[in-house]
Amino acid sequence: MLMTLFGHWALALGIPLAVNAANSTYSNPIFPGFFPDPSCISVPEWDNTFFCASSSFSVFPGIPIHASKDLANWRLVSNVLSRPEQLPDLAITNKSTSGIWASTIRYHEGIFFIMTTLVFDDQAQTNFSRWDNMIFQSTNPFESSSWSDPVHFNFTGYDTSPYWADNGTVYVTGSHPWEVTPGITQTTVNLTTGAVGSDLRYIWNGTGGEAPEGPHIYNKDGWYYLMIAEGGTGLNHMETLARSKTIGGPYMPDPANPIITNANTTQYFQTVGHADLFQDPSRSWWGVCLSTRSGPEFLVYPMGRETVMFPVTWQTGDWPILQPVRGQMSGWQMPTTNLSIAGEGPFTDAADHITFPPNSSLPIHLVHWRIPINASYTISPPGYANTLRLSPSRLNLTAYDGNYAGPEGQTFVGRRQTDTLFTYSVNMQFTPQTEGDEAGVSVFLTQNHHIDLGVVLLANTTSSSSPQPLVPYFRFSATSYLTVPPPLLVPVHASYPNYTSLSNTSVTTLNLYLEIKAINLTHYAFSAGPIESMSDLLTIGTAPAADVSFGFTGTLLGVYGTTNGRIVNSSSPGAPAYISDWKYTPQGRFIS
Numbered sequence: 001m002l003m004t005l006f007g008h009w010a011l012a013l014g015i016p017l018a019v020n021a022a023n024s025t026y027s028n029p030i031f032p033g034f035f036p037d038p039s040c041i042s043v044p045e046w047d048n049t050f051f052c053a054s055s056s057f058s059v060f061p062g063i064p065i066h067a068s069k070d071l072a073n074w075r076l077v078s079n080v081l082s083r084p085e086q087l088p089d090l091a092i093t094n095k096s097t098s099g100i101w102a103s104t105i106r107y108h109e110g111i112f113f114i115m116t117t118l119v120f121d122d123q124a125q126t127n128f129s130r131w132d133n134m135i136f137q138s139t140n141p142f143e144s145s146s147w148s149d150p151v152h153f154n155f156t157g158y159d160t161s162p163y164w165a166d167n168g169t170v171y172v173t174g175s176h177p178w179e180v181t182p183g184i185t186q187t188t189v190n191l192t193t194g195a196v197g198s199d200l201r202y203i204w205n206g207t208g209g210e211a212p213e214g215p216h217i218y219n220k221d222g223w224y225y226l227m228i229a230e231g232g233t234g235l236n237h238m239e240t241l242a243r244s245k246t247i248g249g250p251y252m253p254d255p256a257n258p259i260i261t262n263a264n265t266t267q268y269f270q271t272v273g274h275a276d277l278f279q280d281p282s283r284s285w286w287g288v289c290l291s292t293r294s295g296p297e298f299l300v301y302p303m304g305r306e307t308v309m310f311p312v313t314w315q316t317g318d319w320p321i322l323q324p325v326r327g328q329m330s331g332w333q334m335p336t337t338n339l340s341i342a343g344e345g346p347f348t349d350a351a352d353h354i355t356f357p358p359n360s361s362l363p364i365h366l367v368h369w370r371i372p373i374n375a376s377y378t379i380s381p382p383g384y385a386n387t388l389r390l391s392p393s394r395l396n397l398t399a400y401d402g403n404y405a406g407p408e409g410q411t412f413v414g415r416r417q418t419d420t421l422f423t424y425s426v427n428m429q430f431t432p433q434t435e436g437d438e439a440g441v442s443v444f445l446t447q448n449h450h451i452d453l454g455v456v457l458l459a460n461t462t463s464s465s466s467p468q469p470l471v472p473y474f475r476f477s478a479t480s481y482l483t484v485p486p487p488l489l490v491p492v493h494a495s496y497p498n499y500t501s502l503s504n505t506s507v508t509t510l511n512l513y514l515e516i517k518a519i520n521l522t523h524y525a526f527s528a529g530p531i532e533s534m535s536d537l538l539t540i541g542t543a544p545a546a547d548v549s550f551g552f553t554g555t556l557l558g559v560y561g562t563t564n565g566r567i568v569n570s571s572s573p574g575a576p577a578y579i580s581d582w583k584y585t586p587q588g589r590f591i592s
């Protein structure tokens with residue numbers, strides 16, 4: 001009775017009911033790994049489920065959707081982009097900063113909408129042709145196949161976000177390119193046809209920080225609130241707010257700006273910004289944004305920009321108050337634990353043990369770099385049950401200059417690194433036949449940033465025979481904007497003198513266990529050994545995680561196959577690699 005009375009009193013003052021209950025504690029990030037630019041909604045009509053979308057840049061499938069009923073357990077339920085036909089141009093973007101930028105998820109009258117931008121980040125293009133804005137729709141976000149083909153609309157800029165006025169008009173608010181005349185612009189859009197209004201207006205230019213972007217509009221207590229990110233997505237990142245009585249402005253800034261940031265602090269969680277706000281079933285407010293676990297040094301953050309959550313207090317007529325982002329958080333009582341969530345993918349903290357059984361398909365949390373050539377990935381081909389056959393691409397993981405690859409594909413499939421400490425391993429059967437044939441495992445951030453342990457067939461350059469015999473070597477190499485040591489070559493056979501399967505250079509079918517382990521906060525170790533004897537595992541090399549800490553994306557752990565430039569076609573397909581027993585084991589998540 002006392003609680004009920006207290007509840008009414010709280011309501012009258014506009015204080016959310018949740019103050020009645022004990023607060024919850026939880027830890028950030030809520031989606032560890034490469035899940036930047038979050039946008040989240042709460043959907044009462046769908047059994048009070050929360051849904052979030054993330055940026056995916058060049059990876060395919062793209063635009064992952066997570067769902068939760070308790071804010072604590074999140075499942076990857078679908079990918080908005082799962083069919084190459086939805087967006088063929090994703091195959092031809094250049095640079096690691098291209099691809100799918102911030103997606104906004106919204107629910108309106110029974111339909112889920114994703115509004116997003118495919119960016120062609122080529123410096124030559126600064127006009128609208130660089131920004132391909134689009135809308136996807138779904139009536140069942142638990143199935144990737146439910147997401148529509150996009151409707152494209154003409155908007156010079158990015159980070160577009162829709163807002164439905166009561167009269168049915170849909171406003172699109174986005175970011176004008178920062179190199180030209182930065183600011184938040186707005187027009188109207190027809191979501192069915194993509195037709196945009198003729199009046200593109202600047203509604204707010206922010207508080208003076210670099211790159212005002214990531215806008216969202218909320219209507220509360222007679223005010224339109226416009227929340228944006230400023231400062232660029234690095235150490236100066238912050239979130240700012242303004243409000244207006246009309247949607248088109250003028251917008252007056254919040255005197256408390258920035259409303260959330262970790263800039264100029266020594267926090268482990270940095271680059272806090274690019275936020276979205278939503279309300280749980282108890283009417284308590286929450287927010288999500290991106291953050292890097294880098295500390296102010298900003299040198300080691302291989303997982304890149306991750307999704308964090310914070311509680312928000314938003315009383316009637318007042319500006320909202322956002323709690324600062326930390327690793328250990330306390331906030332409103334969360335909904336009761338509920339793990340019954342439909343969907344196609346794993347929970348965010350799950351381990352992997354993928355055995356590629358016949359008639360299965362690749363799990364939806366596995367991704368490629370740009371649109372894959374499907375024939376390069378065959379599960380359980382004849383004679384090789386419970387394996388994934390990787391057919392090599394002509395291009396290696398770097399391809400040309402590290403920026404371009406084009407539509408011919410780079411054979412690679414990986415999963416996001418989601419833990420500071422982990423062990424990732426596969427078994428690989430590989431019979432390299434021609435010089436340059438290579439297959440192995442990689443910590444892949446971008447074409448310009450990856451650390452690889454492969455087996456590659458190369459000529460023995462110290463041999464006096466002519467031609468020089470081809471020998472399989474372990475090649476351990478790092479590609480980075482940082483200075484890296486030259487590739488290390490170690491002959492495979494000489495590494496394991498005891499194993500007949502590996503001891504005769506005329507026997508070239510190699511059966512190897514390959515492992516990547518994050519041994520501490522700053523370093524990965526790459527190891528290999530004969531499958532039949534784990535005690536003979538050799539660590540071939542270690543490399544700093546700083547080599548793969550850069551830019552907009554986060555590390556992927558995966559397998560690749562390439563001929564290193566030799567043409568691949570039906571008469572010369574290159575040596576396949578058969579991958580089995582794919583494992584990822586989380587071993588620790590640092591939050592301070």
Ligand SMILES: *[C@@H]1O[C@H](CO)[C@@H](O)[C@H](O)[C@H]1NC(C)=O
Pocket residue numbers: 092093094120122404
């Ligand atoms: C990407 O770069 C390549 C090579 O420099 C160029 O030929 C191509 O036109 C570029 N593509 C786009 C979409 O900018």
Ligand SMILES: *[C@@H]1O[C@H](CO)[C@@H](O)[C@H](O)[C@H]1NC(C)=O
Pocket residue numbers: 124125126127128129
């Ligand atoms: C946009 O930029 C491209 C590349 O610089 C140029 O070819 C094109 O004419 C421009 N289009 C408009 C409408 O300005």
Ligand SMILES: *[C@@H]1O[C@H](CO)[C@@H](O)[C@H](O)[C@H]1NC(C)=O
Pocket residue numbers: 128154155156
């Ligand atoms: C897109 O909008 C711009 C600016 O309003 C205009 O110049 C251009 O012609 C439009 N492009 C298309 C394809 O409609």
Ligand SMILES: *[C@@H]1O[C@H](CO)[C@@H](O)[C@H](O)[C@H]1NC(C)=O
Pocket residue numbers: 165166167168169247
């Ligand atoms: C629709 O509502 C918006 C927001 O209230 C208003 O600005 C706009 O003029 C209205 N449009 C029409 C066509 O009534």
Ligand SMILES: *[C@@H]1O[C@H](CO)[C@@H](O)[C@H](O)[C@H]1NC(C)=O
Pocket residue numbers: 181182183202203204205
């Ligand atoms: C924002 O900046 C643009 C481009 O520089 C300018 O045209 C516009 O007047 C500014 N708008 C406001 C509201 O300050």
Ligand SMILES: *[C@@H]1O[C@H](CO)[C@@H](O)[C@H](O)[C@H]1NC(C)=O
Pocket residue numbers: 168169170190191192193
């Ligand atoms: C969008 O365009 C279609 C086709 O012209 C039209 O039927 C529909 O009414 C428009 N929607 C809105 C909200 O104006």
Ligand SMILES: *[C@@H]1O[C@H](CO)[C@@H](O)[C@H](O)[C@H]1NC(C)=O
Pocket residue numbers: 236237238258261263264
């Ligand atoms: C951080 O400090 C710099 C230098 O004093 C200042 O320019 C900037 O506005 C500060 N950023 C925030 C978000 O407080």
Ligand SMILES: *[C@@H]1O[C@H](CO)[C@@H](O)[C@H](O)[C@H]1NC(C)=O
Pocket residue numbers: 023311312313323330331332
């Ligand atoms: C519960 O969390 C909210 C949101 O962070 C905060 O405002 C409130 O002070 C907390 N209450 C207690 C008792 O800690």
Ligand SMILES: *[C@@H]1O[C@H](CO)[C@@H](O)[C@H](O)[C@H]1NC(C)=O
Pocket residue numbers: 460461462463464471491494505
């Ligand atoms: C390469 O050739 C040299 C000279 O014949 C030989 O000593 C060495 O063992 C060979 N290396 C490998 C990996 O076969």
Ligand SMILES: *[C@@H]1O[C@H](CO)[C@@H](O)[C@H](O)[C@H]1NC(C)=O
Pocket residue numbers: 497498
């Ligand atoms: C394996 O090979 C190493 C190096 O040649 C040798 O020292 C060791 O005794 C061998 N072990 C077995 C079990 O044969």
Ligand SMILES: *[C@@H]1O[C@H](CO)[C@@H](O)[C@H](O)[C@H]1NC(C)=O
Pocket residue numbers: 519520521522523542
């Ligand atoms: C992590 O491991 C590497 C490689 O063994 C070592 O050089 C480095 O000092 C270690 N770092 C820490 C923080 O222990």
Ligand SMILES: *[C@@H]1O[C@H](CO)[C@@H](O)[C@H](O)[C@H]1NC(C)=O
Pocket residue numbers: 394395396397398399400564565
């Ligand atoms: C990777 O591919 C590029 C382009 O095909 C080639 O120039 C480069 O030598 C290859 N790298 C290795 C290590 O073979």
